[in-house]
Amino acid sequence: MYSTTRAMLTRCVVHARRGVSAYGRFGRRRDGSKPLQQHANKSAVGGGTARTRTLSHAHAPKNTADVSSGVFLGSGALNAGARVEVNAQTLVLGIETSCDDTAAAVVRGDGVVLGEAIASQAAIHGPWGGVVPNLARAAHEEAIDAVVAAALAEAGTTAEALSAVAVTCGPGLSMCLRVGVRKAQKMSAQYSLPIVPVHHVEAHALVARLCAGTEAVTFPFLALLVSGGHNMLITARGVGDYTILGSTLDDALGEAYDKTARLLGLPVGGGGGPALEKLALEGDPTKYKFPVPLRQRKNCDFSYAGLKTAARMAIDADIGGGDGDDVEWDGVDKRQTRADIAASFQAKAVKHLEERLKRAIVWAREDTPDLSCIVVAGGVAANATVRSTLVKIAEDANLPLVFPPPKWCTDNGVMVAWSGCERLALGLAESAVDADLERKHETMDPRDIHCNLLPRWPIGEKDGRATRDNIKSAKTARIADPLRGADGDRDISSSSVRAAGIE
Ligand code: KG4
Ligand code: ZN
Numbered sequence: 001m002y003s004t005t006r007a008m009l010t011r012c013v014v015h016a017r018r019g020v021s022a023y024g025r026f027g028r029r030r031d032g033s034k035p036l037q038q039h040a041n042k043s044a045v046g047g048g049t050a051r052t053r054t055l056s057h058a059h060a061p062k063n064t065a066d067v068s069s070g071v072f073l074g075s076g077a078l079n080a081g082a083r084v085e086v087n088a089q090t091l092v093l094g095i096e097t098s099c100d101d102t103a104a105a106v107v108r109g110d111g112v113v114l115g116e117a118i119a120s121q122a123a124i125h126g127p128w129g130g131v132v133p134n135l136a137r138a139a140h141e142e143a144i145d146a147v148v149a150a151a152l153a154e155a156g157t158t159a160e161a162l163s164a165v166a167v168t169c170g171p172g173l174s175m176c177l178r179v180g181v182r183k184a185q186k187m188s189a190q191y192s193l194p195i196v197p198v199h200h201v202e203a204h205a206l207v208a209r210l211c212a213g214t215e216a217v218t219f220p221f222l223a224l225l226v227s228g229g230h231n232m233l234i235t236a237r238g239v240g241d242y243t244i245l246g247s248t249l250d251d252a253l254g255e256a257y258d259k260t261a262r263l264l265g266l267p268v269g270g271g272g273g274p275a276l277e278k279l280a281l282e283g284d285p286t287k288y289k290f291p292v293p294l295r296q297r298k299n300c301d302f303s304y305a306g307l308k309t310a311a312r313m314a315i316d317a318d319i320g321g322g323d324g325d326d327v328e329w330d331g332v333d334k335r336q337t338r339a340d341i342a343a344s345f346q347a348k349a350v351k352h353l354e355e356r357l358k359r360a361i362v363w364a365r366e367d368t369p370d371l372s373c374i375v376v377a378g379g380v381a382a383n384a385t386v387r388s389t390l391v392k393i394a395e396d397a398n399l400p401l402v403f404p405p406p407k408w409c410t411d412n413g414v415m416v417a418w419s420g421c422e423r424l425a426l427g428l429a430e431s432a433v434d435a436d437l438e439r440k441h442e443t444m445d446p447r448d449i450h451c452n453l454l455p456r457w458p459i460g461e462k463d464g465r466a467t468r469d470n471i472k473s474a475k476t477a478r479i480a481d482p483l484r485g486a487d488g489d490r491d492i493s494s495s496s497v498r499a500a501g502i503e
Pocket of ligand 2: 200204227228378379410411
């Protein structure tokens with residue numbers, strides 16, 4: 001067991017290094033400029049900053065901010081409500097370790113991505129059919145220094161030149177979150193950097209403002225967040241100001257994709273969604289009459305457990321496996337049946353998304369008629385059927401639809417760094433970790449270190465029309481106070497939140 005784990009970890013790190021430097025896709029300049037060699041200073045400087053984004057509307061469909069080609073439609077100006085000037089002189093490092101990707105990025109305050117790196121743990125968790133927390137933590141620990149160094153190197157900068165370090169504090173696996181937070185704390189102490197605690201789901205939503213521009217994705221907007229761990233519809237009124245219109249009663253859609261993919265004998269390393277989506281292309285989506293979930297409940301909640309069970313029963317009946325064991329597949333046997341099940345599962349899964357999104361548009365408009373757009377984010381937003389279906393709904397509602405490009409739909413460091421910029425502008429940062437305290441931490445039992453981890457952290461309050469008793473582990477798990485923005489009475493576990501002091 002030990003040697004297997006070691007071998008897996010080694011593979012993971014090799015993958016990270018290869019991804020970071022040889023592929024050259026990380027850290028590319030959004031604006032084609034040369035990397036900054038020297039960052040002027042840590043104080044934000046007002047006015048007169050060069051606009052380096054490429055502004056182009058030329059090829060964008062009229063009502064859709066298609067940023068999948070990396071075309072920028074707007075600027076990253078963070079002027080609205082800003083308390084701290086965050087601009088092209090501001091450099092924020094973002095660190096993400098909430099689940100099974102170790103990711104980091106350096107983003108400039110005007111929304112230019114300078115460098116990013118990611119170490120995927122797909123090869124580690126694939127054989128286990130899901131994320132194994134202990135292995136994930138070990139892999140994060142192995143990769144974190146190299147990933148942060150690679151992001152800085154791609155950005156052509158150094159830790160000394162940073163303005164702040166942003167890190168995902170929750171929600172997520174606590175032992176994984178801790179790795180990123182410890183790295184951020186160490187860097188904060190060593191380089192006197194303010195720390196910006198970041199909410200993972202908020203980061204998925206806010207990255208749309210970086211991609212499409214802050215004047216295209218203005219508050220309020222409606223966001224559909226669909227990932228492996230989260231499935232929710234929210235009204236976003238401002239940074240840290242969200243109302244949950246609906247969330248899942250059981251599985252998230254990504255989780256249902258992963259479990260069904262495994263039952264179909266597909267590779268699930270890095271998530272089964274892409275493999276199931278690919279197989280579904282060969283199938284007939286009408287072949288299996290699976291139910292569309294929750295039709296009787298006229299709200300915006302989701303449920304995917306029943307659909308997953310229906311797919312499992314079809315697999316048991318028509319492919320085999322009978323006692324619920326995962327099915328071994330040589331890639332040929334009953335391929336058409338598997339493809340039909342995959343396509344039928346996907347059709348109903350996406351139909352459920354479609355129905356809930358339509359209702360959420362109506363609900364959101366009752367409170368906030370001035371919605372600027374719909375943002376769809378999280379890993380499942382990379383799915384082509386999801387994309388094409390939701391485009392039609394947005395068109396019918398006469399709302400622009402914004403999808404981050406697929407690589408920023410799944411977990412990444414850019415979304416964390418950008419959330420860091422947004423929160424920094426509102427003064428929602430903690431001051432640098434005291435170097436003496438950090439030295440003591442080095443010799444203390446890691447469990448005694450206050451890490452500000454919030455593994456269960458709601459993004460906001462539930463809307464009055466939503467189901468209230470549906471958080472599956474609410475009874476057993478400690479749930480943190482909801483996220484708050486600059487005008488909330490508390491934020492980030494209530495204490496020590498103050499302006500970053502870099503005005
Ligand atoms: O946002 P993400 O990277 O991590 C979480 O925060 O959960 O999302 C990962 C999830 C996985 O369940 C994966 O199977 C799913 O997103 N996913 C997809 C696709 N790409 C990723 N699901 C369906 N189709 C895809 N193309
Ligand atoms: Zn995520």
